[in-house]
Amino acid sequence: MMDKMIFGRYIPAESPLHRMDPRSKLILVFAFVCVVFIANNAITYGILVVYTLFMVLSSKVPLHFLFGGLKLVFWLVLFTLILHLFFTKEGEIIFQWGWVTIYEEGLKKGIFISLRFFLLILMTSLLTLTTTPIEITDGIEILLDPLKRIKFPVHELALMMSISLRFIPTLMQETDKIMKAQTARGVEFSGGPVKERIKAIIPLLIPLFIGSFKRAEELAIAMEARGYRGGEGRTRYRQLRWGLVDTLMLLLLVVIAVALFFFRS
Amino acid sequence: MNKPLVSIEHVHFKYEGQEEYALKDVSLQIYDGEWLAIVGHNGSGKSTLAKLLNGLQYPEKGRIQIGELELTEDTVWETRKLIGMVFQNPDNQFVGTTVQDDVAFGLENNGILREEMVERVENSLKQVQMEAFLQQEPHQLSGGQKQRVAIASVIALRPQIIVLDEATSMLDPRGREEVLNVIRELKEDHDMTVISITHDLEEAAKADRMIVLNRGQLYREGTPEEIFQLDEELVKLGLDIPFPVKISKMLREKGIPVSKSYLSEEALVAQLWTSHSGK
Numbered sequence: 001m002m003d004k005m006i007f008g009r010y011i012p013a014e015s016p017l018h019r020m021d022p023r024s025k026l027i028l029v030f031a032f033v034c035v036v037f038i039a040n041n042a043i044t045y046g047i048l049v050v051y052t053l054f055m056v057l058s059s060k061v062p063l064h065f066l067f068g069g070l071k072l073v074f075w076l077v078l079f080t081l082i083l084h085l086f087f088t089k090e091g092e093i094i095f096q097w098g099w100v101t102i103y104e105e106g107l108k109k110g111i112f113i114s115l116r117f118f119l120l121i122l123m124t125s126l127l128t129l130t131t132t133p134i135e136i137t138d139g140i141e142i143l144l145d146p147l148k149r150i151k152f153p154v155h156e157l158a159l160m161m162s163i164s165l166r167f168i169p170t171l172m173q174e175t176d177k178i179m180k181a182q183t184a185r186g187v188e189f190s191g192g193p194v195k196e197r198i199k200a201i202i203p204l205l206i207p208l209f210i211g212s213f214k215r216a217e218e219l220a221i222a223m224e225a226r227g228y229r230g231g232e233g234r235t236r237y238r239q240l241r242w243g244l245v246d247t248l249m250l251l252l253l254v255v256i257a258v259a260l261f262f263f264r265s
Numbered sequence: 266m267n268k269p270l271v272s273i274e275h276v277h278f279k280y281e282g283q284e285e286y287a288l289k290d291v292s293l294q295i296y297d298g299e300w301l302a303i304v305g306h307n308g309s310g311k312s313t314l315a316k317l318l319n320g321l322q323y324p325e326k327g328r329i330q331i332g333e334l335e336l337t338e339d340t341v342w343e344t345r346k347l348i349g350m351v352f353q354n355p356d357n358q359f360v361g362t363t364v365q366d367d368v369a370f371g372l373e374n375n376g377i378l379r380e381e382m383v384e385r386v387e388n389s390l391k392q393v394q395m396e397a398f399l400q401q402e403p404h405q406l407s408g409g410q411k412q413r414v415a416i417a418s419v420i421a422l423r424p425q426i427i428v429l430d431e432a433t434s435m436l437d438p439r440g441r442e443e444v445l446n447v448i449r450e451l452k453e454d455h456d457m458t459v460i461s462i463t464h465d466l467e468e469a470a471k472a473d474r475m476i477v478l479n480r481g482q483l484y485r486e487g488t489p490e491e492i493f494q495l496d497e498e499l500v501k502l503g504l505d506i507p508f509p510v511k512i513s514k515m516l517r518e519k520g521i522p523v524s525k526s527y528l529s530e531e532a533l534v535a536q537l538w539t540s541h542s543g544k
């Protein structure tokens with residue numbers, strides 16, 4: 001189950017998308033979310049599908065991996081499609097069998113809306129699949145930089161994000177250790193009625209929480225000892241580079257958006 | 266080894282909400298270029314002393330002088346640059362998402378320019394033999410490797426003094442040896458002063474000078490030879506004595522003439538196997 005999840009996973013590869021600056025990728029995905037809503041007929045949706053396919057291919061993420069990971073999303077998309085088929089009662093009847101009636105508009109709307117939903121998911125997955133979490137954090141920090149002027153704690157948020165990212169594997173290891181220790185004391189984590197299993201979580205969560213507080217305190221001391229005093233006057237080690245690919249990719253999306261305006265009905 | 270680099274004068278300290286003083290009237294000097302070991306039972310105030318040295322806490326009474334500066338809230342950012350700290354838990358002092366980011370963290374805090382950062386990160390990782398791990402994430406490293414990264418993060422800031430607060434206590438013997446060797450080399454190469462807080466008496470025995478803390482007070486200071494002569498007294502303080510010292514004492518009780526208490530196994534063995542040929 002965990003192995004198949006692709007949300008938040010990063011797949012290392014050498015591709016134009018991997019080489020892109022996280023800032024441009026974030027802007028691109030955000031813009032795409034808006035652009036998708038311009039489409040309203042077969043041609044415009046066709047353009048979007050071709051564009052998304054182009055992006056998928058240029059990401060070099062293995063297709064079986066990408067679509068295998070989106071299985072759950074397929075079911076959701078199918079569900080939206082069926083809902084629309086049954087509940088939209090406009091246009092001509094194209095199919096009737098017993099009490100099931102399907103209207104033309106229902107079919108059209110169903111397909112369009114599920115397609116839109118699917119393309120959005122695909123594009124956001126591409127972002128996380130081709131960008132390391134820390135790059136995303138850096139990208140967000142720099143993009144939100146202007147907000148510092150209105151005293152929005154951009155640096156602090158980014159630091160919080162990067163520290164959480166750093167500690168996720170550590171906490172996973174710790175959870176595993178505590179689980180083993182509690183199993184040795186007779187707690188059963190798998191099997192048994194649901195009520196028992198929920199109860200079993202408590203002896204897992206409490207040590208985990210206490211441990212995390214201790215970690216947080218020690219980490220804060222270690223950070224201070226290394227001269228951390230907030231975002232002021234700090235320099236950056238990791239650098240972001242805006243390249244030709246970034247400009248081209250954004251231009252491509254602009255072209256797509258113009259084409260959509262042109263062909264929409 | 267003449268002018269004190271750090272001088273702690275009549276320092277008292279109590280944690281907020283605590284009845285007992287964690288440190289009571291502690292005075293001591295730390296000299297340039299020495300290796301000072303601080304020992305004492307659990308809760309004797311060793312870590313507290315380290316925190317005071319780094320301005321993570323301030324004394325209630327007394328003063329601390331580091332180099333030319335008196336440690337106060339105004340000078341703390343300056344004095345902190347002179348002292349690097351390595352703590353006990355390898356995980357809880359690893360701030361960056363990768364090895365290089367962690368070493369860079371302290372440099373970023375001090376506003377070092379990027380070109381110099383890249384150079385210093387590489388250099389300091391080389392000095393702890395971790396240059397091949399630049400991109401690794403902390404959970405892929407062993408405890409000893411993480412501690413070496415922590416040391417690299419400290420030396421990247423070029424401090425004069427390095428404080429190890431039980432930095433090797435969570436490592437296996439091999440990791441411990443690796444870390445201590447790295448520290449010894451660094452000390453030689455950069456004339457650094459090392460303050461090592463430790464429960465490992467074999468390690469303390471190799472120091473230039475030792476300090477024994479007991480219930481927040483300075484109990485004794487001296488060379489390792491002098492300190493381990495205390496013998497039973499140390500045991501009463503909840504400390505142990507190194508194995509070779511114990512053995513030579515027992516041998517002497519059996520009437521075997523071992524001239525003095527040996528601090529290292531090698532020296533003791535050397536004395537034993539030559540003891541007959543001398544006659």
Ligand SMILES: Nc1ncnc2c1ncn2[C@@H]1O[C@H](COP(=O)(O)OP(=O)(O)OP(=O)(O)O)[C@@H](O)[C@H]1O
Binds near residue numbers: 281
């Ligand atoms: N954050 C704190 N808040 C309150 N009291 C504390 C705190 N940290 C330490 N103390 C108390 O201060 C005293 C000295 O603690 P300290 O941590 O300096 O001991 P230590 O010599 O480092 O011990 P150990 O060998 O266990 O590391 C102890 O009595 C301890 O209970």
Ligand SMILES: [Mg+2]
Binds near residue numbers: 431
């Ligand atoms: Mg301690």
